[in-house]
Amino acid sequence: DSGVTQTPKHLITATGQRVTLRCSPRSGDLSVYWYQQSLDQGLQFLIQYYNGEERAKGNILERFSAQQFPDLHSELNLSSLELGDSALYFCASSRTGRTQYFGPGTRLLVL
Amino acid sequence: AQKVTQAQTEISVVEKEDVTLDCVYETRDTTYYLFWYKQPPSGELVFLIRRNSFDEQNEISGRYSWNFQKSTSSFNFTITASQVVDSAVYFCALSLIGNEKLTFGTGTRLTIIP
Numbered sequence: 001d002s003g004v005t006q007t008p009k010h011l012i013t014a015t016g017q018r019v020t021l022r023c024s025p026r027s028g029d030l031s032v033y034w035y036q037q038s039l040d041q042g043l044q045f046l047i048q049y050y051n052g053e054e055r056a057k058g059n060i061l062e063r064f065s066a067q068q069f070p071d072l073h074s075e076l077n078l079s080s081l082e083l084g085d086s087a088l089y090f091c092a093s094s095r096t097g098r099t100q101y102f103g104p105g106t107r108l109l110v111l
Numbered sequence: 112a113q114k115v116t117q118a119q120t121e122i123s124v125v126e127k128e129d130v131t132l133d134c135v136y137e138t139r140d141t142t143y144y145l146f147w148y149k150q151p152p153s154g155e156l157v158f159l160i161r162r163n164s165f166d167e168q169n170e171i172s173g174r175y176s177w178n179f180q181k182s183t184s185s186f187n188f189t190i191t192a193s194q195v196v197d198s199a200v201y202f203c204a205l206s207l208i209g210n211e212k213l214t215f216g217t218g219t220r221l222t223i224i225p
Contacts, residue, residue, distance in 0.1 A: 002155070002157075033213075035213070042218070044215075045212040045213060048211060055211075056212055058212055088154065090156060092156075094211065097211045098144060099146070100158070100211070100213060102148070102155060102157075102158070104155045105154055105156075107154070
């Protein structure tokens, strides 16, 4: 158990809908990262937050957004969902920026 | 841009055999970190090891060992006396010091046959 929690574990929704994925980092970790794992794209970095501020952006679609709250938990919002958004979404956290510890992931299925 | 290549898509070995997973990376930066993560069938990503670019010492942890060679830009992972519990997808990854995003390889699916 990495200490990073993610909810929900599974999510099934329809095209055009909006969902929110939640992540709680390990105690004391200020950085939160979001990654997407899909069959065609592999593991891709989406976005990083550090202590509430956006620090780095990767291949994140405009339909996706994220935020980190004062209690350091983070949410990834996915809107206008398409079939191709079906993937495993991981959150990771880090204290020093060196090693990232991953949560169990949220498996999203868009029908 | 950084790139990590894991040329072995799938490997199957019989239990107790040794197996080496290859990882080759590309970066123009001189300071970086290299990682191995394990993704068992349950789906989570488990951190195994981090190496700094300025530390080429090989590392051994139980049945696991890692060979880091800057001259060939490789960071290979060997499992000795493999066990069924080692069956998983293994990912090699790289991040730059000062830019924490992980660039992952495509992974190697390792199956240990009992």
